Amino acid sequence: MSNVTLKNDTFLKACRREATPHTPVWLMRQAGRYMKEYMKIKEKHSFLKMCRTPELACEVTMQPINAFDLDAAIIFADILLPLKGMGIELEFAKNMGPVISNPVRTNADIDAVKVIDPYEDVPYLLDAIKLTLAELNGKVPLIGFSGAPFTLASYIIEGGGSKNYLHAKGLMYSDPGAWHALMEKITEVVIVYLNAQVASGVQCLQLFDSWAGCLGPDDYKTFALPYTKRVIESVDKSVPFINFSTNTGTYLDLVVEAGGDVVGVDWKLRLDEAWKTIGYDKAIQGNLDPVILFGPVSEIRKRVKEIIDRAEGRSGHIFNLGHGIILGTPVDNVRATVDAVHEFSKG
């Protein structure tokens, strides 16, 4: 299926910093609750059921592709899907975030964590990828993804969302050996998880380090960076790699050190300044504040143009939000955003 010729390869070209007729755009969490087509499926099936049913995951992945002129699809999945195979119980409580009933906090807990076999533990994800590639039929490339080791570790130590990361940082500071032992295992999980997605046909990989930003630069360097770096060095090099994190703008140099063909940035710094820090030998993805999508359209267009202008016509900019689409975002504004990117970036 990966032999199908891509009709729109602007996204992959931008990942390689090659010239494109327009700036490619996709939006983090582009498949989701802001679309009525999604909510219709969600009425009948739980979130995990949707992830674990290839036909449903494929359908949801395709919804924004059918609705908007996006330049890439991203497989509908969740960064916590590998947890079950690791021996960690995960539930999505109604209207709550993910809840882990057996968080990993002791050395015994860490010893018990298993490295997954993606073909045994997440076969549904790999099937969803194959199904979606067939459905896309070369329309746009498909992105696979994983949580970064730090973000995954924080989740499974905290047992869910967290304000201060007391348990995760507590383990780091009080028993760094235990922290590193856990990160070794998680890093192995992320590598096999991503490689299986590439083997199933995804044409790009993205790592989400959504929580790294709770760390100061030295802690990021010691406790997170080495593992993200190893993931990026170890995965299949046949597809481009996007290294995305949020709230890490004060140590973007360290994020760059972790690697990736593309560095994803949030809206906390200007795209031109971020790219200068990152270096023009890497592509950049970002960086509209997701709240802008609530409108008005005139403001959306102004902000999109500002970001396009800050790319200064340089090849290698992938337009995206600085974080995922927010629940309640008007569908028409998503369309206006995507169309504005194309309009303002066409030579």
Place this chain on the structure above:
Amino acid sequence: MSNVTLKNDTFLKACRREATPHTPVWLMRQAGRYMKEYMKIKEKHSFLKMCRTPELACEVTMQPINAFDLDAAIIFADILLPLKGMGIELEFAKNMGPVISNPVRTNADIDAVKVIDPYEDVPYLLDAIKLTLAELNGKVPLIGFSGAPFTLASYIIEGGGSKNYLHAKGLMYSDPGAWHALMEKITEVVIVYLNAQVASGVQCLQLFDSWAGCLGPDDYKTFALPYTKRVIESVDKSVPFINFSTNTGTYLDLVVEAGGDVVGVDWKLRLDEAWKTIGYDKAIQGNLDPVILFGPVSEIRKRVKEIIDRAEGRSGHIFNLGHGIILGTPVDNVRATVDAVHEFSKG
């Protein structure tokens, strides 16, 4: 009372970048729930009752001063105390954050916002300051404070805490005129509120812009900076001013532009790099991650020493956390932190 000679003026000297025998230290939210003395009062009185009863506010302000070797006291109060006088109803629901039943969202709401008269609307705060100064009897200086205009505006527009600041940013983007009209009023409130505290005897002022970090640099520059700047330019210049914010490290240059004798920084950037960006013509306050205070003590001491070392013996460093003390922080570790600052910074 402000004529009492200070027995320990290291904090004020550091604000003015004068040499001190040791690095002065105080901790944001040093009076609070982590202390059993505080919880004992809290059992009998609501949070607002504590703020509005000068004897109780004084007692709570003194608790950490009596327990630890701190170099400054900060009056026990809340950044939302001016709201009632502005015509905004505020409640602290049990085990919840502050809740505002009539958030400010329309032009009519903004028109109805009143500029307070501190002597009419928060006399209890001014009395608490006078009482505390008498109680301190020159032991250490007393800091007064206010929320920064942006943080206050976000609170009263959102009606409480917020994840994405949809209402606040929504107003900014869809009706900037309304936003600026509201900020004009809030700025006036902050100025008279702070000036009344100085007139009542506080020896330093701190502005808390805890939420500014949700903004990108251009939005901070347009929608927040001008008002913080006006506050700092307009208040009584007889006491030093600390300009504190969090998650603004990617545009620290703009925070500096807003002013202040001292710039407070969180733990997201190294103190030496932050100070270099801020400029050595200003003092700096910070910047330990509050989670470090959970221990172990060996780690606390290591981190305190790192920060002291990064100040490079330069005058004008006030040691503090990067944000407030977290609920559950062990009291003995607070003591260990304060003592380590003194130990490692003594010539």
